[in-house]
Amino acid sequence: MSFEVDIGYTSHLGPREANEDFAGAVHAPRGEEARGLVAAISDGVSTGGGGLEAAQSTVMGLLADYFATPDTWDATVALDRVIGAQNTWLAAHNQRRQGSLTGLATLTALVLHGHRYTLAHVGDTRAWRVRADGAPAVQLTHDHALDHPDLKAQLTRAIGLDDQVRVDYEQGEVQVGDCFVLTTDGVHGVLKAAQIGEIALAGSAGQASDAMVQAALAAGTRDNATALVLRVVGLDARQLDDELFDGRRLDPPPALKVGDKLDGYVITARVADTGVHLIYQARETATRALVALKTLHPSRASDAQERAMLAHEAWLGLRVSARGEAGFVRVHERDAQASALYTVFDWHSGRTLEQIQQAGTLTPVAPVVAAAIEWARALGRLHRHGVIHRDIKPGNLHCGDDGRWRILDLGVALSGREDPAARELHAGTPSYINPEQWDGAPADAASDLFALGVTLYQWLTKRLPYGEIEPYQQARYRRDPEAPSRIRPDVPMWLDHLVRKAVARDPRQRFETAEELLLALERGASRPIAAPLATPLMQRNRAALLRIGLVVSVLFNLVLLFWLLFLPR
Known part of the structure; x- marks a missing residue:
């Protein structure tokens, strides 16, 4: 209404x-x-x-x-x-x-x-x-x-x-x-x-x-x-103030079991337990429709920051859903009589990209490109809302049984109205974070595009462009990614160039907007883009260059010393 x-x-x-x-x-x-x-x-x-x-x-x-x-x-x-x-x-x-x-x-x-x-x-x-x-x-x-x-x-x-x-x-x-x-x-x-x-x-x-x-x-x-x-x-539609008020007023429900009832829902399965959130599949008793319920883990029930982030995620979902944006899961408005803090989403059967990759089968190039077009289009919509996702990865890209791809989990997204503590949080999965963030730069639209490029590279090659990065490591991008076409010969050259550009070490060589990436994907071989230039060693690994310079200098001085001491003048 x-x-x-x-x-x-x-x-x-x-x-x-x-x-x-x-x-x-x-x-x-x-x-x-x-x-x-x-x-x-x-x-x-x-x-x-x-x-x-x-x-x-x-x-x-x-x-x-x-x-x-x-x-x-x-x-x-x-x-x-x-x-x-x-x-x-x-x-x-x-x-x-x-x-x-x-x-x-x-x-x-x-x-x-x-x-x-x-x-x-x-x-x-x-x-x-x-x-x-x-x-x-x-x-x-x-x-x-x-x-x-x-x-x-x-x-x-x-x-x-x-x-x-x-x-x-x-x-x-x-x-x-x-x-x-x-x-x-x-x-x-x-x-x-x-x-x-x-x-x-x-x-x-x-x-x-x-x-x-x-x-x-x-x-x-x-x-x-x-x-x-x-x-x-x-x-x-409910505004952020409404959600934050509920986040303070309501308590998360205790851990639920199959068959338990929560307001107008009956729990049918526990889908995920991240230690921070619990996600359930439930059936709405009035319509018999399946939905997904997301709430805080009981151990985080008293965490004011987590409550605010859950409220912010619900508001973002409603904001996107209200405009009928494709590529996202619809969020239901919380009932005024709700007895606990939780968010209700539409339920879509299917698999995440992470689950597809775990199956071990090699996906043909054409479906990969079709999926990437949907991802780029949805990400562009999100960025036009002024929202930065901050955690694009295979586990947050879902292909429903209807064949449509959807971006999941706006839990750490930035909108400009999130809690300041959430803004300072170094969110995201390390292997998908762009190099600038490891140097202290804030997350922005470019970081989402880089993560999308890493996801596309990984799906095509079954490898990460810069290898696995652990959370406790200081990420170092000391080499350019290997060309996907060398790992997988059926990758066309236009797609090879596109993926390498998306994950380039130098941010100036990457795509600037989701619309630019989308256009390159849609044009494909008809208007191929040029391959990105190799990143100079000085930019990739300054320390290695200095060590090489030091070795050359030492060798030169040894030769000079030998000439002065042992060779006739």
Whole structure:
């Protein structure tokens, strides 16, 4: 279901001469729909008539600038930066005017994103949440005003009041049918929570906001009356914040056996135990479909970093799945009633490339090329998402019974939003890691392409281009890989050149993008690429070159010494 919100807005000046309330809502721009929606309401407080200007500039500035912040920022960070900037501007504005036409503003801002909401609040405007079950409205904010019957209009916090503003933040879960109501004190000052909840669920959001303001006027409000009603009709795919929240809230299940039940699934087999993760095959009781469940090993259940990485993997999988990208396993959204921390994937029967290689049979060249085309195409899609896989290898390339290849395991992938500790992790399988990473360079798209080249070389030749590298070794690439066509004569020369280019010691000789590799594979013999140049010894093994130079120097000096001592002059 796509993200959809029914919005209603009504404002009335009431018995006042001017309306100093202001509110609005805006969806994320095209292409960034996953960032959701931001809404805000403000009540201006004036000295000489500047209240409307303060309220209007506060709301419009927030709506205009929120989606201009980086999407890697948490909603609270983005709101804090934007609200802080508006407060600084308005405070300076008031100081310059020195009492004439000055204005302050309250602010209640709501961000709906994924399956969660983020609320920012300053002043005495309010936010309410009304559930579809008809329960009374729940007030989500606390007024920043003096607690005295005669001084309730005296604010203790407001936008523009001081050089620095302290903002209250609240985050929580959103469900389809939830109704969020933002009101000024002209509404909630005369209506009780039960009335607000009852009116909010009546008719459309527009009808509800009209009815709420009319009810406030009928109740004798003495202020401007404004209501902004947002009714959640559909939710977007879960966002990273949703997954991280579940990663902290839920515990991994204990080790499961065949026949055990977990929520709506029955375990049918244990597929893998890596010591960090457990992977099960399970059957969904409602549809009878087979799925794969991935969770943390009980020994890692309390590891906050592993929990965050599992949540990040689930979010990445949902992000790719939501766009229907071929070449990846679809991830199911976690049910809101899930009792444990786990991720559900589609189940695909078949074999990984590692299992195919263990069979010992030599695969003809044509299927190898066809598979490499699918890998390169899928990897290109991943890189266009801004994601680096970091662990391309035969065990993470799966050929289903439907004949389609899929890239598995985004557990150590980088997206720019992963936990910083995960970014520092030296992930990947040593024999497939490019030389630059052993010298301290970070993983990037080029490292994925190198790993793909190593995988292709190994499938064709049954050898690793640079030999087996142990995790505790400092990898050294002291020779160029042997040409695949010399190991396996049926490898065509165009493919020989392509594979050698993909695993070249010098990164400048390799493919720069997955699209470039894909194009070379698709063109094949019709547009062959040139063979990569041999890597100079100075670059491959500087120490060996220095040793050779030392030996030559010693021999030369010995010859010179012999000539000086023993030969006639």
